[in-house]
Amino acid sequence: MDDLKPWLRAKQKEVDSALGRFLPRESTKPQTIHKAMRYSIFAGGKRLRPILCLAAAEACGGHADGALAPACATEVMHTYSLVHDDLPSMDDDDLRRGRPTSHKVFGEGMAVLTGDALLTEVFAIIAQTPATKRYGVKEYVEEIALTGGSRKLIGGQVLDLEGEGKKLGKKDLVKIHEAKTAALLTTSVRLGAMSANATPRKLEALTTFGYNLGLAFQVIDDILDVTQTTEMLGKTAGKDEAVDKSTYPAVLGLEASRKEAARLTKKALSALSVFGSKGKRLEQIARYLLEREY
Numbered sequence: 001m002d003d004l005k006p007w008l009r010a011k012q013k014e015v016d017s018a019l020g021r022f023l024p025r026e027s028t029k030p031q032t033i034h035k036a037m038r039y040s041i042f043a044g045g046k047r048l049r050p051i052l053c054l055a056a057a058e059a060c061g062g063h064a065d066g067a068l069a070p071a072c073a074t075e076v077m078h079t080y081s082l083v084h085d086d087l088p089s090m091d092d093d094d095l096r097r098g099r100p101t102s103h104k105v106f107g108e109g110m111a112v113l114t115g116d117a118l119l120t121e122v123f124a125i126i127a128q129t130p131a132t133k134r135y136g137v138k139e140y141v142e143e144i145a146l147t148g149g150s151r152k153l154i155g156g157q158v159l160d161l162e163g164e165g166k167k168l169g170k171k172d173l174v175k176i177h178e179a180k181t182a183a184l185l186t187t188s189v190r191l192g193a194m195s196a197n198a199t200p201r202k203l204e205a206l207t208t209f210g211y212n213l214g215l216a217f218q219v220i221d222d223i224l225d226v227t228q229t230t231e232m233l234g235k236t237a238g239k240d241e242a243v244d245k246s247t248y249p250a251v252l253g254l255e256a257s258r259k260e261a262a263r264l265t266k267k268a269l270s271a272l273s274v275f276g277s278k279g280k281r282l283e284q285i286a287r288y289l290l291e292r293e294y
Contacts, residue, residue: 004284008051011064015050015075016042018068022125023076036106036114037121040079043097048217048289049074049184053192055281056206059272062196066130070140070191073126077148078184080118083111085157119148132197139194147187156180160245168246174215181221182214189282201274208271213286216264220292222247223257228294265290 019041024034050071057067086093086101087108094104103111122144129140147153156179163176189210193203226249248257268286272279 004288011051011054012047014064015047015071018072019075022072023121032110033113033117036102036110037117039105040083040102040114043099045097047075049078049188052185052188052285055285056189056192057196059275059278059282060193060196060198060202067192067195069125069129070195073122073144074184074188074191076118076125077122077144080115081153083115087111129195134197135194140191143187143191147183152179152183164245170251173246173248173251177215177218181218182211185214185217186210205271205274209268209282212264212268216261216268217289219248219257219261220289222249223254224294261290
């Protein structure tokens with residue numbers, strides 16, 4: 001694991017550089033919207049989704065260059081969802097990634113448009129992914145469009161909003177986070193694999209890996225929300241409890257939630273056996289996420 005953090009930093013720089021090329025410059029008119037888009041994109045995120053995309057491509061024998069477009073597309077989709085989630089009519093948060101959220105800086109109307117613009121850019125970016133023998137632009141666009149639509153990402157937010165103030169069970173939580181969190185993490189590794197012309201067997205293995213990793217990631221996120229400070233997290237700690245939102249610690253308890261995250265991570269790691277040593281980075285990332293503190 002000693003070499004993971006330098007590798008992660010190097011991949012973050014690769015992704016940031018590519019995002020800078022893909023997105024319109026701040027000087028592009030109208031400047032306000034492009035400044036707002038870049039404000040949220042370059043707010044210092046972990047770049048987990050694009051890094052998973054690159055690692056999956058490498059696990060399938062591909063190269064980072066071929067996976068940069070889908071990697072960036074996943075990050076832009078993730079950022080759009082955060083901009084909209086933070087709106088007063090949604091989760092109503094003033095802090096994201098350690099600084100004021102988009103609507104606090106640019107106004108609510110501009111934040112709505114920023115999210116809209118970022119989501120639109122997703123498709124311009126994903127369309128630049130090189131075709132392989134098994135997959136082309138049609139498959140890439142369908143993959144990310146389904147993930148971002150009403151049956152996955154948006155559907156998860158709908159279930160999340162409708163669940164506020166209600167006492168949900170574990171099955172209800174899983175339904176929300178399958179769509180809201182796990183779907184985009186799964187698509188991140190699937191797109192990386194597709195860009196590397198992955199076999200159906202490897203694509204299926206990465207689908208299982210991404211799904212379980214995504215759920216584990218959310219469990220840990222819920223745990224950190226009640227155990228860490230706002231300064232450590234870079235977002236408002238205790239926010240879920242404050243709005244009476246059901247979370248894994250609230251439903252299962254802290255200790256059981258930790259066991260659940262470990263169980264899901266173990267399932268994710270088991271799915272990597274087909275890759276042998278080529279799955280090293282994905283394995284390291286999964287273990288790192290289980291132990292993270294922010």
